[in-house]
Amino acid sequence: MFGSSGSRVLNVINISYLQSRSKRVWVRKPLGSPMAKSKIFRITPKPVLPEDEKAEIKRLFDNYKNSMKSIRQYFFEQSLKQAESGEVAQMKHRLDDQEHERLMEENRLENEKTAMLRQERLKIQAEKAQQNVLASLIKKERESKLHEIQIEDFLMKQMSTPFIQPENIEKAIEDALANPVNFNFALDLDGYIYRGKDTSIDTIPEEKRERLNSN
Amino acid sequence: MASAVQTFTKIGKVIRLNRHGCTNRPFYHIVVQKTKDTQDGPVIEQVGSFDAMPNSQNEKLVALNLERIQYWLAQGAGLSDPVAQLLGLSGFLPNHPRTLIQAWKNRREPPRERKIEAIIGIAPPLDNPKI
Numbered sequence: 001m002f003g004s005s006g007s008r009v010l011n012v013i014n015i016s017y018l019q020s021r022s023k024r025v026w027v028r029k030p031l032g033s034p035m036a037k038s039k040i041f042r043i044t045p046k047p048v049l050p051e052d053e054k055a056e057i058k059r060l061f062d063n064y065k066n067s068m069k070s071i072r073q074y075f076f077e078q079s080l081k082q083a084e085s086g087e088v089a090q091m092k093h094r095l096d097d098q099e100h101e102r103l104m105e106e107n108r109l110e111n112e113k114t115a116m117l118r119q120e121r122l123k124i125q126a127e128k129a130q131q132n133v134l135a136s137l138i139k140k141e142r143e144s145k146l147h148e149i150q151i152e153d154f155l156m157k158q159m160s161t162p163f164i165q166p167e168n169i170e171k172a173i174e175d176a177l178a179n180p181v182n183f184n185f186a187l188d189l190d191g192y193i194y195r196g197k198d199t200s201i202d203t204i205p206e207e208k209r210e211r212l213n214s215n
Numbered sequence: 216m217a218s219a220v221q222t223f224t225k226i227g228k229v230i231r232l233n234r235h236g237c238t239n240r241p242f243y244h245i246v247v248q249k250t251k252d253t254q255d256g257p258v259i260e261q262v263g264s265f266d267a268m269p270n271s272q273n274e275k276l277v278a279l280n281l282e283r284i285q286y287w288l289a290q291g292a293g294l295s296d297p298v299a300q301l302l303g304l305s306g307f308l309p310n311h312p313r314t315l316i317q318a319w320k321n322r323r324e325p326p327r328e329r330k331i332e333a334i335i336g337i338a339p340p341l342d343n344p345k346i
Contacts, residue, residue, distance in 0.1 A: 060312035
């Protein structure tokens, strides 16, 4: 009554849900429905087993479960061993080794290529560096020579200026005392210069006036 | 689960009997299936057969692919009771306790009065209480 209500849908992976119409599927009785009249006063006889039989059954089952556990473990270990030594595993190992070798070879070639490029680059850099160093050295030499020449010029100039040596000192003093230099001057609006401290305009005639040249 | 992430729960595999054959003539395939699938659902591998009806030589024929059974047991497949019993009787596994229990029960109780006679030693014991 409850079982044939609608056909069951099969749960199949990777395929759309299929319908199964061949079997009548067991469906439990709805929870709210009452107990059937034929079953209301039914008392099911409880199966009674003597103690020794129970013990025997337990012993048998314990032994069986024990041995089944160990057998399963053994099978598992055997399968692992077989997997390692089997053909498939060996072929896989061989293929892996080949692949490894190929990759190592590729790597080596690549390294060589980059090494070549690196060498060239380094060579070029070394040359450039050498040239730079040479140029800088030459420059330094030139500069030092120039410097020396400049020093020479300077020294000559210094030497050529009339320094007062210890021999000339008395003469220099007499000369200085004899020719006093007066830096005072005055300027005219017309552009004439009158040197000396105590010069007055009247003492100098017009022709002998100095014209201040603005150079 | 609220999230859309797929969860991969490990579904156990079982070696059990799938009933094929016709009405009143069962024929079982010994089969490896996922526990969740029903008896007539998808099967991973067939690993033997069991004919419950005795043939003309009074034999119940059982076929077992022991190599594959060993493989699946190594992979962690479970066994149903009848399959375990058959494997025990064949010698591949230790004898199932149920075999011994059935045997001593059969010896102990005399069969009750039935309208239909069961052919002793050939046909399976009748368990329909209405007959």
